[in-house]
Amino acid sequence: MSDKQEMIDGLKQIVKPYIQDDEAFKNLNEDTDFINDLKINSANLVDVILDIEDKYDIELDNESMDKMLNVKAALEVINAKVSEK
Amino acid sequence: MVGNDIIDIAETRRSTNWERPGFIQKIFTPKEQGFINTSADPFTTVWQLWSMKESAYKVFIQTGPDRFFNPSRIECKVDSLQSGRVRIDETSIKTNTRINSNYIFTTAVLDSSDIKTRVFQITESNSKFQSIYMHRQVIRAFAKSNSLNSAELKIQKTTTGVPSLFYKNKPFNSSLSITHHGNYGAYSILDKWVIL
Known part of the structure; x- marks a missing residue:
């Protein structure tokens, strides 16, 4: 649980500069959608992906990016990539 | 089916750094990157292609697939200053782009439908x-x-x-x-x- 919460907090720091809905950001959880809830514009979603790559020292190929529309999917992709290292 | 996308040029300059390392490589196919590299105005070309991708995605999503985020799965070809074609998987979508000093605006259609x-x-x-x-x-x-x-x-x-x-x-x-x-x-x- 604490691991997962830590991951969510880490992701929260990453998305913070790009969010446009403070309320959804405050309540960020696994089901939060980057575009529909946080209102991150799609060009900035590219920044989120690049920031994730930098922070976790992983590379997100197109296939992994494809699914990264919400917090849960992002955490799954990060975990999978980190464990591959 | 119709899709559209507008980019406020001043807002984009403020909020997105397209020259950030890795940015172009993440969202454009090698062919598109070549087109950007030879452009006289790479900033405008980058955002023109981006608005083509976004508007075409909005058409494509109406044909029934799940949502996805994978800009390089969407490939643009610019035919003239205004018109272009975008391919997503097996679907070909026509686009029309208007550019002025304030915004870049693209509309996309599946067939030759007239739009308002x-x-x-x-x-x-x-x-x-x-x-x-x-x-x-x-x-x-x-x-x-x-x-x-x-x-x-x-x-x-x-x-x-x-x-x-x-x-x-x-x-x-x-x-x-x-x-x-x-x-x-x-x-x-x-x-x-x-x-x-």
Whole structure:
């Protein structure tokens, strides 16, 4: 649980500069959608992906990016990539 | 089916650094990167291609697939200053782009359908309310140009985010696309529609 919460907090720091809905950001959880809830514009979603790559020292190929529309999917992709290292 | 996308040039300069290492490589195919590299104005080319991708995605999503985020799965080809073609998987989509000093605006259609489109200046600065503001503007403009009662018009979004128009709770057999960014917003609708 604490691991997962830590991951969510880490992701929260990453998305913070790009969010446009403070309320959804405050309540960020696994089901939060980057575009529909946080209102991150799609060009900035590219920044989120690049920031994730930098922070976790992983590379997100197109296939992994494809699914990264919400917090849960992002955490799954990060975990999978980190464990591959 | 119609899709559109507007990019406020000043807002984009403020909020997105396309020259960030890795950015171009993440969103453009090798062919598109070549096109950008030889462009006299790479900034405009980058955002022109981006608006083509976004508007084509909005058409593609109406054909039924799940949402996805994978810009390089969408490949653009610019035919002239205005017109282009975008390929997503096996689907080919036609685009038309208008560029001026304020915005880049692209509309996309699946076939050669005629569309009506309108660009607005947005006076609501809180981005949280911009989408509600846009819906209101669309309803007002559409009601006026088609002599309909605006109080009876409603916009609802599907689970994949596609907006559709209702009159007296009845759907239209048409396709509608709404976009907003920074100080600009627009809507596009297939020109021939009937209320079902």
